[in-house]
Amino acid sequence: MANPYYMRHLRKGLEKRFRPHIDMSDRAKADPKEEERAFLSRAVAALAVKHETGWSDREAAAGLIDDFVDRGIDAVAVEERGEDRYHITLVQAKWSENGTAGFGERELRALFRGLDDLRALEFHRFNSRIERHAAALETALDNPGTIKLVLALVTENGLHPNIERELEEGIRSRSWIPGMIDYDVIDLRGLYQELLGDQGERQVELDVWLEGAGKETIPYEAFYGTVSVAEIAEWYQGDNRAHLFSRNIRDALDVSDVNPKIQGTLLSEPQHFWYFSNGITLLCEGYEPKGKGEFRPGAGVGFRLKGASVVNGAQTVDAIARAMQKSPGNAGRGRVLVRIISLKECPEGFGDRVTTAANTQNPVQDRDFKSRDQVQFDLRDDFIVSLGLNYVIRRGEPAPHEAAGCTMTEAALALAATHRSPEMVARAKRDPSTLWEDGYYRDLFGRRPSAIRVWRTVRILRAVRDTLFKLRVDLYGRVASAAGNADLLVAHAIFHTMDTAGVDDSGEAQDAVWEARLAEVPELAERALWWFVEIADTAFGEKSQYATTVRTADRVKVVQRRLLERLGSGAKAPDYSDYRVIEQTQGRAGRLANAVRVIVDAGRIAEGTVLEFRPVTGPDRRGLPNWLAADASRARAVWRNNKTKPLVWEANGQPYAPSTLTRQMRGEAMGVHQQVQGTRYWHVPGEGSLADIAAELRAVDDLDAGEGIEE
Incomplete structure (x- = not known):
């Protein structure tokens, strides 16, 4: 049984914080004790949303969908974290009067059932409270992002090892890239700390030794210098980990291709880490000198920082800690540039301004480096000379009107969709940013495709997407999910079943031929969609996720082979009119x-x-x-x-x-x-x-x- 003191204060805090914000009208006629249990369970779910998102109490409570038909999910939250990247939080909460809330196989099955229904856009399987979140969920599920399953359990006990194993296996089987779906368990202690909020936030004290230190005094005091990787890894130990990023906008553990790259550099080239890393920025409420002697520019100096928080470089700190666990001897040779800004004499709100500025600068992406490749300059010139169209290379530059050209990103997607290998289709759908990595980039642009080829493949992909978009307006459930996910695979199948002779040829005759082929794409795309649904359901089951199918190379190979056969045969496509809402x-x-x-x-x-x-x-x-x-x-x-x-x-x-x-x-x-x-x-x-x-x-x-x- 849990400590009565914590249970009493948790109950009191939940009542005070969330009673004004949680709708309990569905339990108005229930027994008072039953109503209170239901409220406390919902309040725990809302507190878990707040813990994950940092939202206000009212916003967190608005995420509740708990009811008699909640499919194992008590609350949802959707956040946009970066350009077209989303984070979905799904909470299952359990209240217990004596602090012994359990999470067993029944709860686990319900949670996964709800997750699968959401990913299939089967919102009708939930109660009506899901509707206010459905549009945001659909947008998030149609774009790259992460999903966090949060188990908010009023207990001091951990998960049973068997349940933990099943949970992790279920997550692995539903993820097409590692870390896409993750989970967190918030127990009684975590809930209590979250309830305390800022009053319960532990002030982090860090001992820092700067080599080659420098100092800024105008207008505010700050220090900078080099810190060893081994020392930074120590910052992440114990309870510091939960509080070190309290001011940071981004979660250090967000899925990102940056984190593995940082680890890779540190493990393979620790001596170069200082040069390749953007460094770390720390804010502190104050500091004390540590060690003997006064500050001397260029020398070593020690500080004890009070109220320290990493506001930029959270991924770097996390990657350092992980690399040190893997190979402390090797990674420990690395060093990092660190800035320390003391807020003691700064105006109110300055720390928040530093945090925002440090986290909203546009990072340089692989795509930006490839935009300087001569192949892209040549393509831009070819578009102008051969077609009289624009080919936009730079990220952030306005995209041309559809009839006036395309962007480099759109060209890469079209070339990936029409590539001979279905694995390229899966990769492009899974994470388009990987197309700019050297090996895949060479596969797409290494043979210097002509502007005519690029433009024709772009128009095929556009025609497929336009068709699927129009179809999706009239579809619901799983088939709507298929229309939202199968665009690249459908374009691939159409391109490889049509006569592509002369795709690089110019002239009025060839233009007329290709216009006729493009006119056939809408009808082919609709047939291909219905075939895709039947093939995927037959091969992987009617409960399988289309989003997973189109992003998994092995599955794409299976579907691609059969889809080419069906489209090539001219056979009549299956009938999925049951999934249309427009009455025929x-x-x-x-x-x-x-x-x-x-x-x-x-x-x-x-x-x-x-x-x-x-x-x-x-x-x-x-x-x-x-x-x-x-x-x-x-x-x-x-x-x-x-x-x-x-x-x-x-x-x-x-x-x-x-x-x-x-x-x-x-x-x-x-x-x-x-x-x-x-x-x-x-x-x-x-x-x-x-x-x-x-x-x-x-x-x-x-x-x-x-x-x-x-x-």
Whole structure:
């Protein structure tokens, strides 16, 4: 049993901090003790979000999705960390009155089930609280980033070794690059420290010895010099690790290709580390001289820093600690340039300004070095001379209008997508920045592709992406995820099944031929998408992640081979109309349009049941939430057993057919007046959409009919 003192103060702190911000209306009729347990569990989840993100109490509480159908995830948070890179936090929280909260196989399975559903964009499997986060989650999941699974457990006990092993194995199997998914366990002690906030932040004291020291005095006092790698590794020991980066904007443990490179340099060339590293910046509240003698420029000098924090170079400190663990004798030979800024005489807020400035300078990327390659200059000239188009090389320079040219980045992606090797497709999708590494860059640009070839491949990729984007607007769930992830693989398959003879040839005749080929791309892209879904589901299972499939070389090889066969054969693509929300004319008298009739005939939904409206597609999730939030009654309707107009909309008290009401709502909120399958949008809380319920009833009828035939 945990210390009663900590439990009492944790409970009191959670009540004080989060009671004003957490919605408990769903437990209004619950037993008071049950309501309190539910609140405390949600408050723990909110505190965990705050711990991971640094958000305010109100913002952290807004991330809660805990309910009866939360799929093992109690809170979510999405942060943008860098250019088109996102960090998703998923929290499972457990409150325990006596501080013995457990996390076993059942909780682990639920957590992974929820993670898989989110990555497949299956938001309808969650309760309606997920909707306010769905658009941000979809954007984050469509871009490179990291996912942190946070287990917030009110206990002093660690995870059972078997559970820890299963958790780590589950994470490995779901990650296409190491570190893409990580986890953290916040126990009673961690929760208590987080609750204390700034008052509980331990002041870090560091002993620092600077060689070749220099000093700045105007306008504020600062020192700089060289510090040994071995000494910096000691900074990271013990409790310092949790507090050393308290002021830093970025987490030292964020997944980055920089960290392994820093380690590699330190292990292979420690004598060069000082020259290759950008150094470390420390802020401190004050300092005391350590050692004998006064400060002399260029000499060695020691300090004891009080309230020290690394505000720039967190990745460097973390990489140093890891390298020292691997090879202390080798890595310990390295040295680093360190700046120390004392805030003692600085104006209020100056430390925050230093932190922001130190972390928002644009880093130099491999792409920037390649932009100075003569091949790129030649391509730019070739674009102008041969095509009269622009080829933009420099990062940060405005991209040309689509009809006026392309960027170097777009060219690299198009060449990777149409490369002969499917492994290049997987690499480009997994991390486009790796295309600028020497070996892959040579594969793409080493043979000096002509401007005509580059432009034609760019136009193919654009046509594929435009087609998939338009399709995705009308799709939901797994197939929508496929449309958002399969662009490079679809472009690859189309390019390698079309006649690419003359791809480098110019002239009016060849231009006409290629225009005709480009005109075929939209139809080919749609067929390829449906084939991709069937092939991936058959090969890897219907619960597999398309995002993983297109980023894993072995899987891409399997899908690519079969996709080329299917497209080349001209066979009719499979039908995935069930994943479309736009109602087809021929379907109105068909199975989906009869969902209401099936439900009413079965008496499946009780008269007076309150249904909730759930956005389905990506555009819905971006365009509807604010409109729905403006009047909560817009998202509710009362069921009546009527086969034509079963929904009485709470917003105006009028009866509607599901599709008619949904069309009206989308029209008012988004200006979109398409006739959609409204049964996809209206849900019985905890049981699924009207379409799902009707499908279950049909499945039972089919099973009963089959058993009758056997008899």
